[in-house]
Amino acid sequence: MGRIIYLDHASTTPVDSRVLKKMKPYFTGLFANPATRWTSSISQKVDEAVEEARKNVAALINALPEEVIFTSGGTESDNAALKGVAFANRNRGNEIITTPIEHEAVLKVAERLQDFGFVIKYVPVDSEGFVDPDDVKKLITPKTILVSIMHANNEIGTIEPVREIGAVCRERGVFFHTDAVQTVAHIPVDVEQMNIDLLSLSSHKFYGPKGVGALYIRKDVQIVPYMDGGGQEQGFRSGTLNSTGIIGLGEAAKLGKEEQEERESCIKEFRDAFLKKILEEIPAVYLNGPNDDRRLPGNISIVIQGIRNEPLLVALNEKGIIAGGGSACSAGKKNPSHVLEAIGVPEEDLFSVIRITIGKDNKLEDIDFIVENIKEITNQLRALSPFWEE
C-alpha cells in the first residue's frame, strides 16, 4: 500500500501509538477480571487502571468519576440513555423530543420507543442544521420526560446550542441527553456549564480503540438498566468489563484533554485553507452547514454539483485519498442522507456530497495534492455527465 491521506476521521480515527502502548500490558499479563480485585493482585492492578480511566474520562467532560459508565460505544450509550430514561420515567409522562438530524443511534431508538407507547416530537432545524432553543421550549409539555439533541452533527458539522437547550430543559424539569460522539476531545465539553444530564461518547472518534465508549449519567438521574446480569458498573451495565478497551479510552481521554486546544487550532487551519482552495479551484461547489465557529473544526461537507459522490470517492481512493460520502455510520446505505434532506439540500445535489473530516495528523502541505485530484476527477466526471453543462 502506498501513501494514504486519510480524511474520514468522523467515521473513525486511528489508535494513537501512546494509547496502544498503554493498552498492551492489559491484553496478556494484566488480563484478569477487575471484578475479582479482592482476591487477586492482578485484578487489583486492572481495577486500578480502569478507575484511572474513569477519572480521565470524567475530567474530560467535567463530571464525577462515579457518573461515568463504560459501554461498548456511542450506539450503546445512546440506547442506554433514551431507553433507560424513558422506562424509568414512564409514570411522569411519555413524550420525548429530538431532532430529525440525529445519528441513527438516537433516531432508531426513538422510533422503537414509539412501539412502547412513547410519543416522539421532532424540533425542526434551519438550513444550516441549527435547532432554536425557543422551539424546544414550545414543544415541552407536562408529559415531556426527555430531550435528546446532539452536540454536533456528524455529517455537516453543525454545533448545536446545547447550553441554551440544556437551560430550557432544566427550567422545565425535563432530562437533557446529548450525543457528543463528534465533539468530545475535539471541542470543549463541560456537562456542568452545558446543563447536560446524560451524554454519550465513543472512544474510536478520538484516537482510542473501537468498541468502547461511555455514558455520563448525572447523579440524580434515574435510568432503567437494559443489561441485567452481574451488576457491574453500579448495576447500570452488567457484563465483564472490556478492561483493555476502557484503559485505551482513558488514555485517549487524557491525551484529548491535554492536547485539545492545539489539535483544534491545527485542524481548523487545515479546514479553512482547504475550503478556500477548493471553492476557488472548482466551480459550482458549496458548503453544507455553517461557515463560522459554530462548525466542528474538522468537518467539511461540500456539494460538488453535476457529479455523483461514489465514483469520485472510488477514484480518490485509487490515488490514496480516503474521504467520506454522507454518513459512514450506517453501512452500505443507498438512501439520501436524512440530514441533508432536513436542511433542504436540493434533490439533485443529495448524492453529490463529499465529507472531508480532518484529523490531528493531516498535513497542510497535502492540501494542494488533494484539491488537484478532486478537481481533475470532478472535471472528468462532469465531462461525462448528462446533467452537467459548463
Ligand SMILES: Cc1ncc(COP(=O)(O)O)c(C=O)c1O
Ligand atoms: C453522532 C454519532 N453518534 C453515534 C455514533 C455511533 O458511535 P459508535 O460507532 O461508537 O457506536 C456515531 C458514529 O458512528 C456518531 O457520529
